[in-house]
Structure formats: C-alpha cells, structure tokens
Amino acid sequence: MTWTPADSLAAMRTAAPLVHCITNYVAMNYAANVLLAAGASPAMVHTPEEAGDFAAIAAALTVNIGTLSPHWVEGMSRAIAGARAAGRPWVLDPVAHFATPYRQEVTRRLVAEAPTVIRGNASEILALGGEGSAGKGVDAGDPVEAAEAAARRLAHETGAVVAVTGEVDFVTDGDRGARIAGGSPLMPLVTATGCALTALTGAFLATGPDPFRATAAALAMFAAAGDRAGHAAQGPGSFAPAFLDALHALSPADLNAAPVDMS
Amino acid sequence: MTWTPADSLAAMRTAAPLVHCITNYVAMNYAANVLLAAGASPAMVHTPEEAGDFAAIAAALTVNIGTLSPHWVEGMSRAIAGARAAGRPWVLDPVAHFATPYRQEVTRRLVAEAPTVIRGNASEILALGGEGSAGKGVDAGDPVEAAEAAARRLAHETGAVVAVTGEVDFVTDGDRGARIAGGSPLMPLVTATGCALTALTGAFLATGPDPFRATAAALAMFAAAGDRAGHAAQGPGSFAPAFLDALHALSPADLNAAPVDMS
Amino acid sequence: MTWTPADSLAAMRTAAPLVHCITNYVAMNYAANVLLAAGASPAMVHTPEEAGDFAAIAAALTVNIGTLSPHWVEGMSRAIAGARAAGRPWVLDPVAHFATPYRQEVTRRLVAEAPTVIRGNASEILALGGEGSAGKGVDAGDPVEAAEAAARRLAHETGAVVAVTGEVDFVTDGDRGARIAGGSPLMPLVTATGCALTALTGAFLATGPDPFRATAAALAMFAAAGDRAGHAAQGPGSFAPAFLDALHALSPADLNAAPVDMS
Numbered sequence: 001m002t003w004t005p006a007d008s009l010a011a012m013r014t015a016a017p018l019v020h021c022i023t024n025y026v027a028m029n030y031a032a033n034v035l036l037a038a039g040a041s042p043a044m045v046h047t048p049e050e051a052g053d054f055a056a057i058a059a060a061l062t063v064n065i066g067t068l069s070p071h072w073v074e075g076m077s078r079a080i081a082g083a084r085a086a087g088r089p090w091v092l093d094p095v096a097h098f099a100t101p102y103r104q105e106v107t108r109r110l111v112a113e114a115p116t117v118i119r120g121n122a123s124e125i126l127a128l129g130g131e132g133s134a135g136k137g138v139d140a141g142d143p144v145e146a147a148e149a150a151a152r153r154l155a156h157e158t159g160a161v162v163a164v165t166g167e168v169d170f171v172t173d174g175d176r177g178a179r180i181a182g183g184s185p186l187m188p189l190v191t192a193t194g195c196a197l198t199a200l201t202g203a204f205l206a207t208g209p210d211p212f213r214a215t216a217a218a219l220a221m222f223a224a225a226g227d228r229a230g231h232a233a234q235g236p237g238s239f240a241p242a243f244l245d246a247l248h249a250l251s252p253a254d255l256n257a258a259p260v261d262m263s
Numbered sequence: 264m265t266w267t268p269a270d271s272l273a274a275m276r277t278a279a280p281l282v283h284c285i286t287n288y289v290a291m292n293y294a295a296n297v298l299l300a301a302g303a304s305p306a307m308v309h310t311p312e313e314a315g316d317f318a319a320i321a322a323a324l325t326v327n328i329g330t331l332s333p334h335w336v337e338g339m340s341r342a343i344a345g346a347r348a349a350g351r352p353w354v355l356d357p358v359a360h361f362a363t364p365y366r367q368e369v370t371r372r373l374v375a376e377a378p379t380v381i382r383g384n385a386s387e388i389l390a391l392g393g394e395g396s397a398g399k400g401v402d403a404g405d406p407v408e409a410a411e412a413a414a415r416r417l418a419h420e421t422g423a424v425v426a427v428t429g430e431v432d433f434v435t436d437g438d439r440g441a442r443i444a445g446g447s448p449l450m451p452l453v454t455a456t457g458c459a460l461t462a463l464t465g466a467f468l469a470t471g472p473d474p475f476r477a478t479a480a481a482l483a484m485f486a487a488a489g490d491r492a493g494h495a496a497q498g499p500g501s502f503a504p505a506f507l508d509a510l511h512a513l514s515p516a517d518l519n520a521a522p523v524d525m526s
Numbered sequence: 527m528t529w530t531p532a533d534s535l536a537a538m539r540t541a542a543p544l545v546h547c548i549t550n551y552v553a554m555n556y557a558a559n560v561l562l563a564a565g566a567s568p569a570m571v572h573t574p575e576e577a578g579d580f581a582a583i584a585a586a587l588t589v590n591i592g593t594l595s596p597h598w599v600e601g602m603s604r605a606i607a608g609a610r611a612a613g614r615p616w617v618l619d620p621v622a623h624f625a626t627p628y629r630q631e632v633t634r635r636l637v638a639e640a641p642t643v644i645r646g647n648a649s650e651i652l653a654l655g656g657e658g659s660a661g662k663g664v665d666a667g668d669p670v671e672a673a674e675a676a677a678r679r680l681a682h683e684t685g686a687v688v689a690v691t692g693e694v695d696f697v698t699d700g701d702r703g704a705r706i707a708g709g710s711p712l713m714p715l716v717t718a719t720g721c722a723l724t725a726l727t728g729a730f731l732a733t734g735p736d737p738f739r740a741t742a743a744a745l746a747m748f749a750a751a752g753d754r755a756g757h758a759a760q761g762p763g764s765f766a767p768a769f770l771d772a773l774h775a776l777s778p779a780d781l782n783a784a785p786v787d788m789s
Contacts, residue, residue, distance in 0.1 A: 237507025244763025500770025
C-alpha cells in the first residue's frame with residue numbers, strides 16, 4: 001500500500017502538534033484558527049528573549065516575513081537557531097520578498113538558514129529562483145506553472161522542499177514533484193490564506209520523516225477544505241468561517257480522493 | 264452626464280490598486296479583507312527600513328494611529344515622505360487623537376504632512392477642528408451634524424478632503440459637501456469598521472484626480488454594502504462576513520441609486 | 527433578593543464601560559468584538575508613552591502576555607501604575623507563563639502588582655500556584671477541578687480573585703467559590719477565546735464593588751452565549767460569528783437561569 005495524504009492527516013490529528021508560528025500581524029488570528037480547526041495547537045511567540053527557548057518546545061516552527069521589522073527578524077533568527085539545535089523542521093514564507101531592498105536582504109539571510117520547506121506564490125518563488133516576476137505587492141502576478149522550473153532549481157540549491165501555491169499547487173524536493181488541484185477562486189480574496197497554509201504545513205511536518213509528503217498532504221488538506229467551503233460560501237466573507245468548519249470536519253478518508261498528481 | 268460613485272467604483276475595480284496600509288493591530292486583518300473583497304490589493308508594511316520604499320510602489324497610502332508607538336510613527340513618517348515624493352495620495356485616520364498628550368502630539372505632526380484625506384468620527388473631527396467633543400475612547404460621542412462646520416474649517420486649513428463618518432456621513436473639501444446615508448446600526452458594533460473605511464478610501468483615491476469624489480464614492484460603497492449586510496445579519500458577528508460578501512457582490516450599477524446628497 | 531449575574535449584566539450594559547486592553551496580537555480583534563457585542567467599549571493602547579495616561583481614562587484595564595516583548599511589558603507596567611493610581615481594577619491573563627524563563631520572570635513581576643483578578647486555564651493556574659501542570663503551549667493540559675485548590679491558595683496569597691476557565695469554570699476570592707457551567711466544546715477550537723473572556727471580565731469589573739461577583743457574571747455571560755452559539759454553529763469557523771451574535775442578543779433575564787453554583 002502506498003502513502004496518501006490521508007495517512008499524514010491521520011498522523012497529524014493523533015500528534016496534535018504544537019506549532020510555533022512567527023507570522024505577520026494580518027495573519028496571526030486566521031493562521032491560529034486554521035491550525036486549531038485542522039487539529040494542531042498554535043503558539044505565536046516572537047520576541048528574541050524567548051523565541052529560541054520556545055522553538056525547542058514546539059514540534060515545528062514557521063517563519064513568515066509579511067510585516068517584518070528588525071526586532072522581529074532578530075526573534076526569527078533566535079527561533080530558527082533554537083529549532084535547528086533541537087532538530088525541529090521549519091518553514092519559510094518569504095512574503096513579497098522582492099518588494100524592497102530590506103526585505104530582499106532579510107530573505108537572503110533566512111534562506112541561508114536551511115529551511116525544511118519554502119512556501120510562496122509563483123511570483124515569490126520565481127524571484128527567489130533568480131527569475132523575473134510580475135509580482136508587485138503580496139498578491140501573485142504569475143501562474144504556478146511558470147514557477148515550476150524555478151522551484152526545482154531552488155529546491156536543489158537550498159535542500160528545501162519548495163511549494164508554489166496558486167490555482168493548482170506544485171511541490172517539489174528537486175527530484176519528486178506533485179501537483180495538487182482543488183481549492184476555490186475565493187481563496188485569494190481572503191487575506192492571509194497563504195500564510196495560514198504555511199502554518200498548516202508546519203503542523204504536517206511533525207507527521208513523519210519525509211517533508212515532501214508532509215507538505216503535499218498539507219496542500220491536499222487545504223485544497224479539499226477550500227473546495228468544500230467554496231461551495232458553501234456566498235462570497236469571501238462567508239468563505240473564511242466555512243473554510244474553518246471544513247478543515248475541522250475533514251476526515252482522513254476525505255483525502256483519499258485528493259487529486260495529488262505525483263511525477 | 265455627471266459623475267456618480269458608480270464611475271469611481273468601476274475605475275477602482277479596473278485598476279485593482281495596491282494600497283499600502285499602516286494601520287493598527289486590531290484593524291489589519293479586517294481592513295485587508297475589506298480591500299480584497301472590494302477589488303483592491305492590500306499590503307501592510309510599517310517598519311522604517313522599508314516603509315518609504317514601499318509607499319513609492321503602491322498607488323496610495325493610508326495611515327491610522329490606533330495602536331501607535333515610536334517605531335511605528337517613524338515608519339509612518341518615512342512612508343508619508345515616500346508617498347509624497349512619488350506623488351501618491353495618502354489618508355490620515357487620527358483614531359482617538361485627543362485621548363493622550365502623546366497621541367495629540369503625533370497627530371499634530373501628521374496633519375502637518377499634508378494628507379490628501381482626513382477621515383474620522385465626529386468626536387475626532389470636532390477635536391481636530393479645535394472644538395470640544397464628547398469622545399473619550401475610540402467610539403464617537405457626538406453626532407456627525409455637530410462636526411460639519413469643524414470639517415469644513417479643517418479642510419480649508421489643511422487642504423485635505425475631510426470625511427466625518429457616522430449614521431449619515433459628511434465629506435467636504437471645504438467648499439463642496441456631500442452627505443452619504445446608508446449603512447447599518449450594526450456597523451459601530453464591529454471593531455475597526457472606521458479603520459477599514461479609511462483603507463477603502465485609499466483604494467478609491469487611485470481612481471481619478473478628484474479626492475473629494477473618490478472619498479464620496481468610497482463612503483457610498485461602504486454604506487451600500489453595510490445596508491445590504493445589515494439586512495442579512497443576525498447580529499454584529501454575522502454582520503462582518505455578510506459585509507465582505509456584499510462588498511464583493513456590489514456592482515457599479517448598485518451605486519447609481521446611492522443616496523449621495525451633494526451641496 | 528439576592529444578587530444574580532443578571533444584575534451585573536444590566537449594570538454593565540448601562541455603564542458601557544471603556545475597557546483598556548493590552549492583549550496579544552492574535553486576540554486583539556476578537557477581544558474588541560467581544561466587548562462591543564457584549565455592550566462595552568474597547569480600546570487597545572500599549573505604548574509606554576501613553577499607556578499610563580490612558581489607563582486613568584478607562585474604567586478597567588486588562589493585561590494579557592500572549593505575545594509579550596520588552597517594549598510591551600514596559601507599557602503594561604505603566605498602564606498598571608496608571609490604573610492603580612486612579613483606583614481602577616485590572617485583570618491579569620498569564621498566557622503560557624510557564625513556557626519560558628522570560629515569561630516566568632515577567633509574570634512574577636506582574637503578579638506582584640496586585641491584580642484585581644487573575645484569569646487562566648487550569649495549567650496556568652496550577653503552575654502559578656506552584657504546582658506541576660501538563661501544559662506546554664497555550665492550550666490547557668489539565669482539568670479545571672485539578673486547579674481549584676491552587677486557585678484558592680493563589681487568591682489568598684495575592685488578594686486577587688482567581689478564575690480558572692475550562693469545561694466548568696471555577697472562580698474564587700479564596701473564601702467564596704463559584705462554578706459556572708455552559709459554553710461549548712467548540713470554544714477551545716477558536717483562538718483567543720480565553721483572552722476575550724479576560725477582556726469581558728474587565729468590562730464587568732466596572733459594575734460594582736465586588737470583583738468576585740463581577741467575574742462570576744462575566745463567566746456566566748460567556749458560558750450562556752457559548753452555549754447558544756454552540757447550537758447554532760456548524761464548526762469552529764461559524765462558531766465565532768454566532769458567539770458574537772449571541773453576546774449581543776443576550777438579555778439580563780437570560781442570565782437568571784445561569785447555572786452558577788456558589789459555595
């Protein structure tokens with residue numbers, strides 16, 4: 001019997017992992033609710049005085065630079081050091097990293113800290129792979145397919161699993177690749193959707209030794225819940241609560257039919 | 264054919280402007296979701312290291328002092344300088360500026376930086392116009408009508424369009440004035456409603472050369488969506504998602520009947 | 527006629543008290559919406575430059591250490607000093623205080639500042655009372671009953687009313703005790719539920735001279751609204767808006783039947 005995302009979801013629900021999130025102010029509440037609804041336990045802890053200590057207690061760390069500042073970047077560094085020393089996986093979400101020189105420089109340093117997974121939209125991954133992108137702010141200006149080659153290259157260069165999320169997600173460890181369909185056109189109209197997916201990826205990293213499969217499973221759960229919520233919602237406002245309800249209601253069996261295309 | 268708010272909404276939807284928001288921690292998520300639902304693209308960027316660079320990329324800047332601190336005020340100053348140097352409009356939201364000496368002093372400096380629009384509740388605009396107000400915290404203690412004269416005077420003194428929002432909104436550039444009815448009595452029971460309107464005003468400022476019309480259009484869209492959501496909601500909790508749904512569903516044609524009373 | 531939570535709710539609605547909250551980034555929006563829906567007026571003000579001034583204007587102060595940092599801790603100290611000098615009650619919410627040495631040290635200093643009420647989950651109150659707990663992150667790992675003795679001892683030691691919240695809440699001033707049933711199993715799946723209850727407790731402290739009754743009334747209102755919302759919701763996502771609707775709809779009469787068991 002081969003692995004499916006259902007196995008990872010079952011393992012994640014059993015572990016109910018404590019996920020240490022350093023994320024932006026916009027995303028914090030939504031990301032925490034996504035983790036709780038999915039079955040994990042979130043904790044937002046950022047200050048340098050304790051971020052390293054806390055990372056060692058948690059099962060995984062996620063770092064998102066959406067609303068960065070020097071004090072927070074110092075906290076990120078301490079948390080990453082703590083996570084690495086304790087052998088914990090960590091996820092980098094380089095929000096709009098190309099937008100300003102400051103953001104570029106911080107991202108360069110974070111990428112050098114050996115993230116287990118890098119998750120971004122197509123514009124972010126293209127720019128991180130050294131290619132031109134149509135991105136300007138935090139919203140993607142490029143389709144996922146355009147970033148597949150950049151994602152594979154970035155995975156090879158950094159050793160990280162790279163996830164490019166959009167209409168059909170793509171995840172790769174450089175060699176293996178998977179495409180995950182699903183979701184809803186309303187998802188890009190809810191702020192912090194990508195940031196919340198980064199947090200959920202952290203939860204799945206606690207499920208086993210293979211970050212490629214863990215990431216694919218997180219994307220599959222997100223897409224399946226998004227599809228369900230899209231049918232229940234009247235617009236982006238009612239989508240968010242419906243999405244949390246769907247994450248909570250999803251069972252591993254619901255992921256057996258998840259359209260994960262491995263290649 | 265004369266201008267109506269419908270024209271501005273059509274132009275805003277076409278431009279889908281990137282709006283740089285420096286707003287308070289309470290409002291960030293809601294303001295971003297309001298912008299996305301309405302058709303714009305939000306970005307929250309505050310640190311002095313990049314706020315000036317980012318303001319030049321965005322189509323408009325909005326500054327809200329709700330949860331201010333020296334680090335953020337420095338970021339606001341850099342962002343305003345960046346926006347002005349790039350010829351971008353900016354909106355000031357002087358939340359409870361009369362409440363403490365620190366807040367008063369910061370507001371004095373921000374008003375001197377030539378905001379394109381100042382939006383506040385009646386208590387805030389009265390106090391900014393040098394008159395006594397019944398305001399104490401962030402909620403208005405005065406009716407909009409009581410602040411009309413102060414708003415006109417403030418517009419003349421500062422060169423800004425001034426919007427006083429409440430049961431019936433009032434907007435003026437000192438000479439022209441408009442009253443916008445609509446909305447719902449549930450709106451003051453949802454936190455950050457005014458802050459989100461400030462963000463939406465930023466989006467409309469990208470629609471044309473007349474900030475008075477742009478602001479009136481933002482208020483008209485907000486009031487029309489609020490009216491719709493008020494009829495769909497069971498209380499303040501269900502109002503917020505219904506409001507985002509309504510912003511998303513509103514078409515320019517829906518604003519043709521907007522009760523904007525120009526005078 | 528004896529006191530019931532209904533009396534406190536009626537008094538709180540009449541006073542519509544301004545509650546000064548210094549809370550974590552995750553909770554801010556939800557806590558503000560809980561206060562507005564319940565009938566109070568929230569204000570989030572944290573910077574040392576104004577936190578002391580603002581505390582003297584407000585009717586009560588609440589301090590939550592969820593996402594603490596030195597700058598915020600300094601603001602908490604100034605706010606507490608301002609509140610105490612003005613004779614205002616204040617509530618301490620020591621989120622996951624046992625998790626790191628930094629958090630432990632800050633909590634020790636805050637507890638020494640004579641909080642009127644301390645509210646936490648069972649793991650937090652057990653650890654604060656010097657006992658071992660099963661808590662790791664922000665979610666409770668212990669049942670409320672296990673913390674009753676620690677709560678009474680902590681109340682005696684500090685002079686504070688101590689509230690332990692969970693499936694059935696317990697509140698004590700050291701001598702008197704009350705158990706409050708109700709709520710919904712969905713509540714722990716909504717982030718910042720406890721933080722929002724801390725804010726609501728601040729609102730009720732403005733209702734009369736007895737912080738034990740005020741706290742019991744806040745817990746009773748929260749439990750009653752939670753019970754109602756639990757029946758209306760499909761999951762944790764739809765619970766949050768339903769809960770705010772229920773807080774808004776609850777009348778004092780609805781609390782007459784509140785299962786408050788005094789002992």
